[in-house]
Amino acid sequence: MSATANPIPRRVRFGLIFGAIGVTALLAAELPSLGASGVVADAAARAATIKIDNFAFAPADVTITAGTTVIWKNEDGEVHRVQEDHNGFSSAALDTDDSFSRTFATPGVYHYFCSIHPYMVGKIVVNPAAKSN
Secondary structure (H helix, E strand, O other): OOOOOOOOOHHHHHHHHHHHHHHHHHHHHHOOOEEOOEEEOOOOOOEEEEEEEOOEEEOOEEEEEOOEEEEEEEOOOOOEOEEEOOOOOEOOOEOOOOEEEEEEOOOEEEEEEEOOOOOOEEEEEEEOOOOOO
16 A cells, blocks of 8 residues: 555546546537637527627627527617618617527628617628538
């Protein structure tokens, strides 16, 4: 027997180690990837949320896969209105806690702004959906 006794039995130590590895793997699989320009929405989630707060869209730039729904939620104390640059979509006036959503089916780049506060801008990049075999 060694001079230093470990108070935790070997099988408990292995259980804790493998449990931590398993939890880490599950969390990594469930979290969306973050890109340098904003958020990349997980295709399985099929939704991305943009917070409106402090006269800004957060994140302002979002990359998604075709078929994903983007939700703008107004958490600001002011009214805002989401408007696509080329009138492709627009929301009604969004008061505090109101939200607006749009599903993006067509790949492309969509620039948007707040039509009440035009200095508030953002961009949605829609990538083609992965083809299933």
